[in-house]
């Protein structure tokens with residue numbers, strides 16, 4: 189008799205050619221300068237994102253939470269035949285608790301790139317859910333396409349909340365979902381949390397909050413890169429911009445340069461014109477039609493959906 193569940197750790201060696209300096213320089217060489225949103229998230233960035241999720245204007249996180257609170261039991265029931273729940277990018281394993289409390293699933297496999305974060309989250313979970321097996325996988329979920337062999341026999345469902353899928357351009361988003369399809373196998377499923385296409389003013393406000401936290405989050409990327417790759421960005425020469433791109437149905441975040449100057453990045457110098465921008469993030473908002481397009485491109489079928497009353501956010505159960 190044990191009061192802690194069985195925990196296994198898997199360290200999946202990534203192609204650690206993640207040379208951040210080269211990646212960043214490649215993006216700054218483009219006609220439209222671009223830096224990946226993954227560089228938002230140093231410790232300060234994660235803290236700022238946490239603050240964003242509690243802002244009055246930022247509806248996605250609290251709406252998603254409300255849907256899980258309202259329909260968690262029903263969702264867990266719909267997934268009842270699955271035995272293993274996989275969560276790519278699980279972070280602190282907070283959201284999944286809304287499913288776990290309904291005694292689902294028998295086994296949980298969080299996939300998280302930060303090993304320390306993963307270990308802490310999992311040791312807490314194992315005490316709270318002593319009956320559940322935990323397979324903690326330390327890996328980059330964007331490149332992981334198979335699970336440790338011993339998990340092959342389980343019937344698998346992936347959980348991908350937070351509208352993280354919205355960060356990926358349509359082609360990449362379909363590729364990522366196809367990757368998840370491989371992870372869950374032929375009779376597997378995917379529970380996907382997606383932000384809905386809605387009134388442009390509501391979207392605009394969510395990314396231009398009155399307290400300026402989103403602006404700080406955006407600018408913090410420059411400080412992060414200064415530390416990470418020894419760049420010499422001066423944040424005083426840039427300001428936050430976020431707008432809804434109607435054609436692409438996405439929020440775009442940019443850092444706009446207020447005066448011409450040059451920035452040392454590693455061994456190179458990057459020139460900035462006054463008024464040009466660094467594109468730091470896309471956040472796609474999905475209409476039902478666009479979502480179904482994406483889902484079918486990835487080889488899934490939408491089986492069931494759960495929304496809040498205003499259809500601001502949705503969870504979608506996708507089957508192969």
Ligand code: AVJ
Nearest residue numbers: 240350351352354355402471
């Ligand atoms: C974590 C990608 C879902 O796109 O809304 C919040 C990130 N950026 N405010 C989003 C974010 C600016 C967020 N996601």
